[in-house]
């Protein structure tokens with residue numbers, strides 16, 4: 001865990017205007033700065049930064065927060081990752097507090113689940129472009145009126161009817177069986193592994209920082 005004093009130092013050093021300004025062009029408007037929002041598409045700037053208050057707000061999409069939430073959202077990072085990102089930028093040494101074994105274990109599991117969920121997202125997306133995926137999955141999305149951009153944006157996918165395919169590909173890549181089961185992607189029956197969502201369209205479920213934490217079908 002990152003120590004409290006490191007977080008405090010990062011909070012003190014991090015300059016919202018500097019950070020936002022490195023991603024988008026800002027113009028001074030009265031007491032605030034204004035630019036095109038990095039979180040939604042716009043031609044007329046509605047993204048406002050108050051340097052004195054250290055907060056931003058977009059009057060187009062409603063996103064608002066401080067320098068840490070900006071880094072989290074913009075770079076798709078967790079809170080500790082955003083702190084690390086800012087610490088690097090402002091040359092602050094990160095001091096870690098001792099982690100218990102249980103905490104370390106928990107972190108490891110979370111990280112492994114994140115990686116395996118990313119693998120599954122890519123796998124489902126790929127399978128939407130196969131003959132089977134197009135015939136069943138893509139045609140279903142089209143009937144529902146989903147456009148190509150929507151399908152891509154929401155990372156929609158398809159899990160092939162051949163149940164053994166996903167576990168086989170995952171094991172081949174070195175992912176452990178237990179992890180696949182824990183992630184809710186694969187079941188085990190009579191020593192055989194099968195994909196839970198076989199023959200169904202899939203959509204990833206994201207957490208607040210935009211990460212895939214599971215799937216729906």
Ligand code: ZN
Nearest residue numbers: 037040058061
């Ligand atoms: Zn916006």
